[in-house]
Amino acid sequence: MKPLSLGYSPCPNDTFIFYALSHGVIDPGDLKFDRPHLEDVETLNSWALDHRLDITKISCHALGHVSDEYCVLAAGGALGRGCGPLVVAASAIPVADLAGRRVAIPGRLTTAALLFKLFQPACTDLVEMRFDRIMAAVRRGEVDAGVIIHESRFTYGEEGLTCLQDLGQWWETISGQPIPLGCIVARRSLGDAVIKRVERTVAASVDYGFRFPEKCLPYIRAHSQETAPEIVENHIRLYVNDFSRHLGDEGMAAISVFLQRGRTAGVLPPGAEGQLPLFACHLGEER
Incomplete structure (x- = not known):
């Protein structure tokens, strides 16, 4: 073959x-x-x-x-459990306010994007970018928040960013599933x-x-x-x-x-x- x-x-x-x-x-x-x-x-x-x-x-x-x-x-x-995408920002923002903000997602077909849409369906100003560019875009104020994945989960604190929501934890709570x-x-x-x-x-x-x-x-x-x-x-x-x-x-x-x-x-x-x-x-x- x-x-x-x-x-x-x-x-x-x-x-x-x-x-x-x-x-x-x-x-x-x-x-x-x-x-x-x-x-x-x-x-x-x-x-x-x-x-x-x-x-x-x-x-x-x-x-x-x-x-x-x-x-x-x-x-x-x-x-898994405890391993989902995180929503981060340069400072604390009430998650309810994300509906009126620009939020970066690591691609429209990523699991992170679907999770965020389920979590905050009223937030429609989504900006697609590569996962490794999102934290810098949040720091520079190009977007108000970002959904981060992969290694970014371990380094966002060093970048001075704040976690607004652990989407994996949210998913586990509403579904009971990993x-x-x-x-x-x-x-x-x-x-x-x-x-x-x-x-x-x-x-x-x-x-x-x-x-x-x-x-x-x-x-x-x-x-x-x-x-x-x-x-x-x-x-x-x-x-x-x-x-x-x-x-x-x-x-x-x-x-x-x-x-x-x-x-x-x-x-x-x-x-x-x-x-x-x-x-x-x-x-x-x-x-």
């Missing part, structure tokens, strides 16, 4: 997860992969809309737009058998990272926005967990509830899950 195209972000959790697969230290069997594309998650989200890659990391928000073309792998996802940030998806056109082999390969890559984290670190640090060892380690510890090994019933339920909330709010289109299984592990038997 032809090599499969693969994309993931340069963030430490993704480079941790895909180190073994991308460096050929696990056996993928008869699968072959092209050189991976490392791109900002919003770029990967937009590529998924165009069905550009065979296997890719995307935001769970973006999943709500592409579930007819992609299904979710049980391994490699970013879900926050589904991102997932790994595969094109349905690959076929059930290939998708399940890809899922096992990604799971093996995750397992390698847990068993030999020190071997992954040079690759992780080479691509991380933040190079301080403690920030890289905190990032991995927060975003790579048992859900990354396998979503399980709890992880799958969290993603399903998140998508349904987005549809009920009118942010997401009607889903394809009624006709197509959302998760790879629910596909037909491998032959």
Whole structure:
């Protein structure tokens, strides 16, 4: 079969997860992969809309737009508790006042954007920018507040910013579910058998990272926005967990509830899950 195209972000959790697969230290069997594309998650989200890659990391928000073309792998996802996006500002602002303010979001298809729209639906003056530019834009007064993700969670205090709302904590309170940030998806056109082999390969890559984290670190640090060892380690510890090994019933339920909330709010289109299984592990038997 032809090599499969693969994309993931340069963030430490993704480079941790895909180190073994991308460096050929696990056996993928008869699968072959092209050189991976490392791109900002919003770029990967937009590529998924165009069905550009065979296997890719995307935001769970973006999943709500592409579930007819992609299904979710049980391994490699970013879900958890206490790890959601934060709304920050240069000074304390009552969250009720955000409705009349300019707020930066890290891309329209990010989970952070959907969470913020659910949290503050009256706030419509949203400014899209790369996640690593948001804190500086808030400091300079270009926007009144910003929704930050990734390593920014660990450094916003050093930038003199104030947290107005932890959106992950808010989500956990209203839903009782862990926050589904991102997932790994595969094109349905690959076929059930290939998708399940890809899922096992990604799971093996995750397992390698847990068993030999020190071997992954040079690759992780080479691509991380933040190079301080403690920030890289905190990032991995927060975003790579048992859900990354396998979503399980709890992880799958969290993603399903998140998508349904987005549809009920009118942010997401009607889903394809009624006709197509959302998760790879629910596909037909491998032959």
